[in-house]
Amino acid sequence: MAIVPDVPYFDVSDPDFSVSSAEVLAARERSWYARTNFGIAVLRYEQTSALLKDRRLRQGSIAWPEQHGITEGLLHRWWSLLMLSAEGDDHRRLRRLANPAFSRALMEEMVPGFRLLAGELIDAFADRGRCEFVSEFAEPYSARVLCRLVGLDESRWRDLSHWSTDIGLSFGVTIARDQDRIEAGLRNMYGLAEELIAERRREPGGDVISALVAAHDGEGRLSHEELGAMITLIVFGGMDTTKNQLGLALQLFIDHPDQWELLARDPEIAPRAVEEVIRWNPTVVWTTRRAVEDLTVDGLDIPAGTTVHLLSPPANTDPLAVGDEPFDITVERRAHFGFGGGAHHCLGHWLARIDMREALPILARRLRRPQLERAPVLRPISGVTGPVELPITFDPGVDA
Amino acid sequence: MRVTVDEQTCDHHGQRTIACPEVFNLVSPDKLEYVAEPDESLRDCVEEAEAACPTLSILIED
Numbered sequence: 371m372a373i374v375p376d377v378p379y380f381d382v383s384d385p386d387f388s389v390s391s392a393e394v395l396a397a398r399e400r401s402w403y404a405r406t407n408f409g410i411a412v413l414r415y416e417q418t419s420a421l422l423k424d425r426r427l428r429q430g431s432i433a434w435p436e437q438h439g440i441t442e443g444l445l446h447r448w449w450s451l452l453m454l455s456a457e458g459d460d461h462r463r464l465r466r467l468a469n470p471a472f473s474r475a476l477m478e479e480m481v482p483g484f485r486l487l488a489g490e491l492i493d494a495f496a497d498r499g500r501c502e503f504v505s506e507f508a509e510p511y512s513a514r515v516l517c518r519l520v521g522l523d524e525s526r527w528r529d530l531s532h533w534s535t536d537i538g539l540s541f542g543v544t545i546a547r548d549q550d551r552i553e554a555g556l557r558n559m560y561g562l563a564e565e566l567i568a569e570r571r572r573e574p575g576g577d578v579i580s581a582l583v584a585a586h587d588g589e590g591r592l593s594h595e596e597l598g599a600m601i602t603l604i605v606f607g608g609m610d611t612t613k614n615q616l617g618l619a620l621q622l623f624i625d626h627p628d629q630w631e632l633l634a635r636d637p638e639i640a641p642r643a644v645e646e647v648i649r650w651n652p653t654v655v656w657t658t659r660r661a662v663e664d665l666t667v668d669g670l671d672i673p674a675g676t677t678v679h680l681l682s683p684p685a686n687t688d689p690l691a692v693g694d695e696p697f698d699i700t701v702e703r704r705a706h707f708g709f710g711g712g713a714h715h716c717l718g719h720w721l722a723r724i725d726m727r728e729a730l731p732i733l734a735r736r737l738r739r740p741q742l743e744r745a746p747v748l749r750p751i752s753g754v755t756g757p758v759e760l761p762i763t764f765d766p767g768v769d770a
Numbered sequence: 771m772r773v774t775v776d777e778q779t780c781d782h783h784g785q786r787t788i789a790c791p792e793v794f795n796l797v798s799p800d801k802l803e804y805v806a807e808p809d810e811s812l813r814d815c816v817e818e819a820e821a822a823c824p825t826l827s828i829l830i831e832d
Contacts (some may be wrong), residue, residue, distance in 0.1 A: 422784055423799040462788050466818070469789065473821040705781055705825070714782045715824050 378404035380411060382656075383543045384681060389655045390683045396623055398684045400658035402668060403692060408437065409677035410670075411656075413684045415691030415704070417608045417667060422657060422680060422711035426665045429714050430677050431541075432656035437677075438546040444725065445540060447614050451599035454714060461713060467585050467592060468600065468717055471578030475718040481689035484728040487514055488720045489769065492736050496766045503760040504617050505735070512612035515725050520566060521577040531556045534609040537602070541753030555601065563601035578604065608718045612655040612725060612747075614756025619644075619730060621757060622651050622697060624742060629699050634767070643699035644726045649686045650697050653756050656681050657710040682707040737764040772807055772831040775808060790819035813815040 379388060388394070397404050398413040412418050421427060432455040435446050449455060451748070453464040456757035459720070470476075491510055495501040512525035513534075522530070529557045536555025539548040566579045571587070574580040582600055586592040619657075623630040633643050659678045666672070686692075686706040709716035716722070747759040773793065782802060786794040792812055794804045807818075808816060820828040 419781075420799055423784060423796075425784075465788050469818065469822045474826070475821070709824070711781070711783055713784050713788060715785060719824060 377401055379585040380404050381404050382406045382408065382411065385543060387543075389681045390651075392434045394681065394684050394751045395687075397690065398545075403670060406679060408679065410672070411679040411681050413681060413688075415688035416487075418680045418682075418685035418707055419711065421659060421667065421678060422707065424659075424665070426661060426663050427659035427678060428477065428662050429454055430679075431455070433660070433677070435540070435545060440546060440549060443549075444556055445549060447556075448556055448599055448602065449540070451595055452603055453459075453600065453717075454603070457713075463591060463601065464596065465717070466715075467582060468578075468604070471581055472718050472720060474720045474724075480515070481724065483518060483729055484515065484725050487511060489733045493734070496736055499762045499766055502618055503522045503612070504757055505759075505761050508613045508616035508620075508760075511616065512609055512725070513731060515612070515721070516609045519577070519608065519721065520601070520605060521570070521575055522562075522566065526562075529558070529611070530605060530609060531563070533562075534606045537606045538610040538754050542749075543753070559602040559605060560598055562605070563598045566601060567597065604718070608721055610754055611653050611718075612721070612722050614754055615648065615722065616651055616726060616729065617746075617757040617760050618651040618755075619647040619726065619739065620733070620760060620762070621746065622647055623734070624740050624762070626697050627739060629697065630740065633699060633731055634734035634738070639699055639729045640731045641723070642702060643730055644723055645703070645706060646697060646699045646701070647730075649703065649706040650683075650687065652682045652706070652708035653754050654655035654708060654710070654716075655683060655753070655755055657707065657714075680707065680726050714723070732769055735769045736767045737762070738767040771810055771813060771816065773804060774806070775802060775804060776827040776829065776832070777802075779825045781825050784807075785797065785822045786819040787801045789822040790815040791809060794819060825828055 375514050378401055382503050394413065402414040402610050403410045403412050412421060435449050438685045440446050455462065456464055488511060491507050495506050501507065509531050510527060513531040514524050516530060517524045517527055533555040536551050537559060539545065565584055568659060569581045570580045579601060582592060582597055586594065586597045657680045659680065661674050661676045661678065663674050694702050709719045743761040743763050746757040748757055780802065782796060782799055784796040787796045793808045793816055794802065795803050818828060820830055
């Protein structure tokens, strides 16, 4: 690729790089893509939509550990086994095994439990009129939902959450620096997976682990290594993302008190609120693809092997596709890219959509007029992002 | 069994093709082909595709 002077350039490995920065949004105005230290980054809606689904590209983060000098060991092996790293027939086999456990119908069955859990967590701090939202709500809520999904004793939620946070560091640009911590998280999570496998073998249930164990034991459609990797991916993938997305949601609503009031008054708009929150402030800020053959997109030659980062915040808010629209939870808009797209579209999107759809209106009714008590502590905006600490004050409200 | 795909809401992620290639074929990111009246023996596979579609764009009529 010849360097064209007008095309923006971003170092996406720079810990200070932000996909939502003014610099990125300004770049989107003049170019649909930017060059990066890995390849290119896509900034606009139409090209993001097309490239996510284009089968001339494969899921691109398969080389992520290697791009950071991690060429062997537990993290490297785990990464290579992930469904995220699989393509073609292997991917199809794994996806079909996992899909039924995440259907919308099954997730809707969990709704009464989601509501009770949200209420119980809020009860614990509501009278104080203040809380640290991440540790007192977002984290226990998503971790305990995950415990229920995989049939694990809910008292173990803290372990689950900590290990997920450690593993989540593998998607960030500091993966090499964090390798020891990530691998410790993986060893713990694999231990948990073995425990769950043994339990379900003794006593099968209707849960996702039982279905995967049956696929391994009965028909050999899943190797033991794949079984372990699948369980760690399900637990980690559903835990860290929802926790962060709930924190990001609250941050947005603190900045838009009128929208929080709307949600408190009309829980019917909760499904749209979830979509609008993810459109504006997605926890997964980019999806990665890699060209498996030479292709040309809007005049740009993309040689085989090129890494393509699809940056969801600029694409989700691209004025060419959705207009220059403010944060508004009452409007139905074109689909966002917060769950990626194409063959690797997020497996657990119904779980995320439904558990947030239930939690947000309850929070809106009980945490009236939320405000920051002090500045939140933020994770760097790369890979999976969100607040680490979000201390807030609010006026206690009643869930009518 | 009759299958309809809502082209207005369908976002062409290809999840149906992964779940049931016997009935659905995403030829390119904007072109989906499918068997409108698949054989009854493919019901499980079509229902799997219906559940896997992220935008709920498949309608199955008996």
